Amino acid sequence: MLASITGNTKILGVIADPVSQARTPAMANRLLDERGRLGDFVMLPMQVSAEDFPAFITGLRALKNFGGAVVSMPHKAVAAHLADELTPNARLVGAVNVIRRNGDGRLIGTMLDGEGFVAGLAGAGYSVKDAHILLVGAGGAASAIAFALAKHGCASLCIQNRTPDRVSALSERVRHAYPQLEVTTAIHETSHYDIAINATSLGMKPNDELPIANPLIRHCDLVAECVIAPEMTPLLQEASGQGKVIHTGVPMLAAQMHLMLAFMGAE
Known part of the structure; x- marks a missing residue:
C-alpha cells in the first residue's frame, strides 16, 4: 500500500470531531484497493474542531491534490453553508455529508445519509x-x-x-x-x-x-x-x-x- 502512494495520489478525507471512531477510512481504502485505485486515491482521517472548520474548508480549496471528503459530526449543517454549490438533495435537507473539489477549486456538496x-x-x-x-x-x-x-x-x-x-x-x-x-x-x-x-x-x-x-x-x-x-x-x-x-x-x-x-x- 505505501509503495502505491506517490506525488500524484489524490487525498480524500473524513472530517469529524472526534474522528478516532471513524470506520470510513478503512472501508474506503479497502474498496479502493479492491478496485485497483488505491494509490490514485487514499482516504485519511481529518480531525477538525467546529471552531476551525470554516478556515479548514477555505484551505481545501487551495489544496490541488484534494479530491473530496466525507463530512461527519458536528460539521454537516455548517458544510452546507460553506460549500460553493449543493446538489438538490443537499439543498432540500440543508446539510452535507460529502464534498468534492472541482478542478477550479470550487467545493460541491451532497447528502447521502x-x-x-x-x-x-x-x-x-x-x-x-x-x-x-x-x-x-x-x-x-x-x-x-x-x-x-x-x-x-x-x-x-x-x-x-x-x-x-x-x-x-x-x-x-x-x-x-x-x-x-x-x-x-x-x-x-x-x-x-x-x-x-x-x-x-x-x-x-x-x-x-x-x-x-x-x-x-x-x-x-x-x-x-x-x-x-x-x-x-x-x-x-x-x-x-x-x-x-x-x-x-x-x-x-x-x-x-x-x-x-x-x-x-x-x-
Missing part, C-alpha cells in the same frame, strides 16, 4: 414503505433520513429531539415537501412504531443517556441506530434485552460507500 440509511435497512430485509416511524434527532443526518423516509413511502413520521425549535422546523420542512405524509412531534400512550431510529450522537460516549426512553422502546418493533462506534450501543443493548429486532449503524455507512467514492471522483 438518508438514502444510505434506507438502503441499509433494505439490505437487511426491512422496508420503510407504509411503516409508522419514530425518528429521534433533528440535525444533518436526521434531516436527511426524515426526507428519505418520506420519499420512500413511510405511513407516518414522529420526530423527537431535545431542542423543540429544531424539531418544529424540520417537521414543517418535511410537511411542505410531502404534504400527504402524517408528520407529528407528539408521543401518546397508545403510540406504536414499526421502526424507531436514533439519528443523534447519543450512544457514542459511555455515559450518554438513552436517546429513546426505556419505556418507549416497548412500543417499537425494530430499533435502528446511526451511531457506528460502538456498533452495539446502549440503546441497541437495551432493545435487544427487551426482545426487539435491532439494526446497527454500520449498514448505513456501507450502503453509502460506493456512492461517496463515486461523488468524489474515485470510481
